[in-house]
Amino acid sequence: MRHLKLLSVFYRSSIQTDMEYRADFFTRIIASLLGLLMNVGAFSIAFHYAGKIGGWTFPQAMVLLSIYYLMDGLIEMFIAPNMRAVMEHVRQGTLDYILLKPISAQFMSSFRTVNIWRLVNVLVGVGLSFYTITQRGLVIGATEAFMFAVTLACGAVIVYSFWLCLVTLTFWFVKLDNIEQIVWQAFEAGRYPIDVYPIWLKNTLTYVIPVVFIITVPAQALAGKLSMSYLLVSMFVALSTLVGASAFWRFGLKHYTGASA
Amino acid sequence: MSYWINVYRANLKMAIAQMLAYRFAILIWAVWGFVGPLISLAVWTAVSASNKSGIAGGSGQSFSRADFAAYYLVFMIFGHLTMSWDAFEFAYRIQDGRLSPKLLKPLHPIHSDIAFNIAFKLCTSAMVMPAWILLFVLLHPTLPTSWIGLILAIPALFLAGALRYILQYALATIAFWTTRVEAINQLFFTVDSFLSGRIAPLSLLPGVMGSVALYSPFRGMGAFPVELALGRIPTAEILPGFALQIVWLSVALVLFRTLWASGIRQYSAVGA
Amino acid sequence: MNENGLIILDGLQKVYRVHERESGATASIKSLFKRKYKEVHAVESVSFTVEAGEVVGFLGPNGAGKTTTLKMLAGLLHPTGGDATVMGFTPWKRENEFLRNISLVMGNRNQLMWDIPAMDSFVVNRAIYQIPELQFKETLDELVELLDLGAIINKPVRGLSLGERMKCELAAALLHRPRVLFLDEPTLGVDVTMQGRIRQFIAEHNRKYGATVLLTSHYMADVTALCSRIIVIHHGKLLFDGGIADLSQKIAPFKLVRLDLERADLEANLEQYGEVTSRDETKITLRVPKENTSAVVSRILTELPVVDLTVEDPPIEEIIEQVFRGADK
Numbered sequence: 111m112r113h114l115k116l117l118s119v120f121y122r123s124s125i126q127t128d129m130e131y132r133a134d135f136f137t138r139i140i141a142s143l144l145g146l147l148m149n150v151g152a153f154s155i156a157f158h159y160a161g162k163i164g165g166w167t168f169p170q171a172m173v174l175l176s177i178y179y180l181m182d183g184l185i186e187m188f189i190a191p192n193m194r195a196v197m198e199h200v201r202q203g204t205l206d207y208i209l210l211k212p213i214s215a216q217f218m219s220s221f222r223t224v225n226i227w228r229l230v231n232v233l234v235g236v237g238l239s240f241y242t243i244t245q246r247g248l249v250i251g252a253t254e255a256f257m258f259a260v261t262l263a264c265g266a267v268i269v270y271s272f273w274l275c276l277v278t279l280t281f282w283f284v285k286l287d288n289i290e291q292i293v294w295q296a297f298e299a300g301r302y303p304i305d306v307y308p309i310w311l312k313n314t315l316t317y318v319i320p321v322v323f324i325i326t327v328p329a330q331a332l333a334g335k336l337s338m339s340y341l342l343v344s345m346f347v348a349l350s351t352l353v354g355a356s357a358f359w360r361f362g363l364k365h366y367t368g369a370s371a
Numbered sequence: 372m373s374y375w376i377n378v379y380r381a382n383l384k385m386a387i388a389q390m391l392a393y394r395f396a397i398l399i400w401a402v403w404g405f406v407g408p409l410i411s412l413a414v415w416t417a418v419s420a421s422n423k424s425g426i427a428g429g430s431g432q433s434f435s436r437a438d439f440a441a442y443y444l445v446f447m448i449f450g451h452l453t454m455s456w457d458a459f460e461f462a463y464r465i466q467d468g469r470l471s472p473k474l475l476k477p478l479h480p481i482h483s484d485i486a487f488n489i490a491f492k493l494c495t496s497a498m499v500m501p502a503w504i505l506l507f508v509l510l511h512p513t514l515p516t517s518w519i520g521l522i523l524a525i526p527a528l529f530l531a532g533a534l535r536y537i538l539q540y541a542l543a544t545i546a547f548w549t550t551r552v553e554a555i556n557q558l559f560f561t562v563d564s565f566l567s568g569r570i571a572p573l574s575l576l577p578g579v580m581g582s583v584a585l586y587s588p589f590r591g592m593g594a595f596p597v598e599l600a601l602g603r604i605p606t607a608e609i610l611p612g613f614a615l616q617i618v619w620l621s622v623a624l625v626l627f628r629t630l631w632a633s634g635i636r637q638y639s640a641v642g643a
Numbered sequence: 644m645n646e647n648g649l650i651i652l653d654g655l656q657k658v659y660r661v662h663e664r665e666s667g668a669t670a671s672i673k674s675l676f677k678r679k680y681k682e683v684h685a686v687e688s689v690s691f692t693v694e695a696g697e698v699v700g701f702l703g704p705n706g707a708g709k710t711t712t713l714k715m716l717a718g719l720l721h722p723t724g725g726d727a728t729v730m731g732f733t734p735w736k737r738e739n740e741f742l743r744n745i746s747l748v749m750g751n752r753n754q755l756m757w758d759i760p761a762m763d764s765f766v767v768n769r770a771i772y773q774i775p776e777l778q779f780k781e782t783l784d785e786l787v788e789l790l791d792l793g794a795i796i797n798k799p800v801r802g803l804s805l806g807e808r809m810k811c812e813l814a815a816a817l818l819h820r821p822r823v824l825f826l827d828e829p830t831l832g833v834d835v836t837m838q839g840r841i842r843q844f845i846a847e848h849n850r851k852y853g854a855t856v857l858l859t860s861h862y863m864a865d866v867t868a869l870c871s872r873i874i875v876i877h878h879g880k881l882l883f884d885g886g887i888a889d890l891s892q893k894i895a896p897f898k899l900v901r902l903d904l905e906r907a908d909l910e911a912n913l914e915q916y917g918e919v920t921s922r923d924e925t926k927i928t929l930r931v932p933k934e935n936t937s938a939v940v941s942r943i944l945t946e947l948p949v950v951d952l953t954v955e956d957p958p959i960e961e962i963i964e965q966v967f968r969g970a971d972k
Contacts, residue, residue: 112773116770120767126763130758133551136554137554144557151570152414152571155570155571155577156571159422160418162421163418164417203752204752209718210717210718210745210746212740212772285395285396288400289396298407299406302410303417305417306413306417368720368722
């Protein structure tokens with residue numbers, strides 16, 4: 111309860127700040143739509159030469175793309191700005207001020223800000239999936255909606271956990287300032303149906319950097335192609351990465367304050 | 372002349388020392404060069420799987436799976452050697468005030484940036500070379516057949532690098548007027564993705580896009596040297612290809628000089 | 644050892660293991676494979692006790708271990724040896740109850756967010772420290788008045804001057820009325836007038852709320868104006884702990900004799916009166932042992948062509964410097 115209250119204070123203060131930078135909003139709209147144009151164009155060209163790619167039809171691939179956008183928006187809104195701030199704090203030495211606050215350092219580091227204008231990407235994602243679904247005359251039932259919501263949340267948790275681990279590494283190696291690019295490089299691959307990739311890459315994207323659970327699984331849930339067992343696997347992966355990442359963060363923090371020395 | 376050699380030698384030396392200090396960080400950037408081409412390759416491999424006789428575009432050029440592998444492997448390597456990031460860097464530099472001290476030096480900042488660019492490519496190419504070789508072995512690409520093409524691809528590659536660099540730097544100067552360059556960069560990247568041949572070989576682009584692509588500057592900094600190296604350009608079209616690169620490079624230089632001159636005026640007017 | 648102290652340090656120690664690296668490309672490649680480490684003893688068995696309500700100055704040259712000690716006391720660093728308690732808590736356990744009652748201000752690092760007005764950061768702090776609405780208002784009004792913040796708390800922090808920013812930092816650190824306040828170089832880079840304002844404010848805060856203050860500073864004026872007691876450390880070791888007057892008594896039992904002579908081309912050997920610390924034409928400063936002062940002065944007056952003569956206590960800076968020089972020997 112207390113944390114919810116804090117969350118609303120945090121988000122309110124950062125949204126107020128974002129409102130000052132209204133030009134960012136228009137920049138985001140233009141950049142998002144251009145990116146969308148590029149991605150839809152790339153899909154169209156490839157599907158011009160084949161009816162199905164990696165077992166997915168064009169509309170299904172559009173659903174996948176929409177989830178990619180949705181997830182990209184959620185990450186840039188909630189996760190990325192905070193994780194970047196932590197790395198900046200480590201570099202500038204101001205992480206100390208977070209550690210001095212009488213609340214959980216992980217909570218404060220993870221939820222201090224929200225980048226509201228990235229909502230544009232979320233909306234683009236929602237719009238694209240809505241458009242695709244209505245175009246195909248699909249009806250999303252309650253089960254699909256539920257499974258989609260759960261798998262999407264699990265995907266966000268997995269991204270967060272993965273990123274938290276990378277951030278924790280900066281306690282040892284301060285210079286890892288672009289390490290987030292690893293997340294994005296893997297994420298980029300999730301834009302296309304996972305089956306187009308050679309088996310080793312597919313396994314990497316499933317087991318090492320679980321991009322599959324971040325984009326493909328929610329897309330399958332929305333398309334009604336997901337079995338209940340995958341839902342449980344997704345929840346299990348999310349929970350275990352979260353527990354693992356939090357433990358690693360605490361370990362890193364101990365190192366940072368010299369407890370291990 | 373010896374002045375310029377000294378300037379570049381000193382800048383290169385410093386740049387290489389910095390690159391080595393940040394070796395892990397620059398390696399991460401270098402790996403980005405793998406992502407785009409490999410994803411495109413995966414998609415086109417999947418497309419070829421459903422069409423065994425090869426994919427043929429309007430112009431009659433046909434691509435088999437191995438052809439795609441060759442195309443995207445060379446595209447990846449050439450893409451790495453011609454890459455430029457100044458359009459992003461420049462805006463940050465204006466925002467956090469790092470530009471002003473550079474303007475105080477009796478040397479245009481582009482020279483130290485070029486030295487940095489070269490240092491990056493030297494260092495990272497050495498690092499990712501094993502990965503390139505490994506991919507070559509793993510992907511069984513069609514090997515280039517024409518020695519002349521391969522040799523001619525070298526000057527074409529240099530021109531492509533210069534063209535991309537100058538054009539991106541010209542684009543970067545827009546940050547003098549607005550530090551919000553994200554939309555502009557995204558526009559450049561989007562157009563570049565289609566017209567340079569990153570998303571698909573240019574001959575596979577449908578309709579009017581394919582014809583535009585043949586004459587756009589993006590071909591000169593992307594697909595042209597790649598296709599030249601792979602011997603995919605008919606002899607009669609080689610010279611026009613080079614001519615196109617040179618024409619666009621001249622345009623880019625004029626554009627850059629004009630934008631820079633008025634940009635600097637604008638920058639100093641608002642208080643650097 | 645006083646068991647009733649608010650801050651108790653008992654043999655506190657911090658040893659860092661530092662990776663040594665040389666400059667240059669070859670060296671950085673070499674360090675990929677083989678790393679050299681060395682141990683840095685930042686704080687070496689420091690013990691002292693601070694009572695509630697005291698304002699203590701913590702002195703030492705750069706790298707003496709002041710900041711490391713403060714960070715251990717604030718719970719940011721684990722010591723490698725010894726023990727410390729602050730208000731009965733072990734700082735590095737970082738219990739919320741402990742954190743709620745302390746503040747650390749570092750002059751070279753900002754806690755306020757750069758892009759937003761300080762007021763917005765204050766509101767966030769109110770939520771984090773769970774400051775009751777009424778108390779928040781009251782404290783804020785008071786801080787605004789004392790620090791003259793009215794015009795600046797609603798401007799984005801990035802637009803403030805260094806001094807204004809420091810005032811806001813102080814306000815942010817005091818909103819929750821901490822019982823213990825650690826100040827690390829609070830007046831760093833701030834102009835003289837502003838330094839005075841900040842000092843005055845800290846003194847005021849100490850008087851009003853009985854907050855215990857431990858302060859490090861490069862500016863001796865900060866220390867002489869605020870602190871009844873000083874603790875000097877050097878190379879991680881405690882050198883002195885006591886009142887300022889005691890310091891000059893104990894460490895520097897000297898007086899400075901300043902002379903203005905008629906002529907500069909004096910033949911006489913001035914060293915026979917005392918150590919010559921400066922000489923500029925006719926103006927000469929001598930350092931004379933305290934107990935000999937009157938004898939030396941009367942000798943000088945009879946033997947030298949004196950225009951003017953004054954006797955003073957050495958400035959605190961000089962005493963401290965002497966302490967460090969003595970410790971280095």
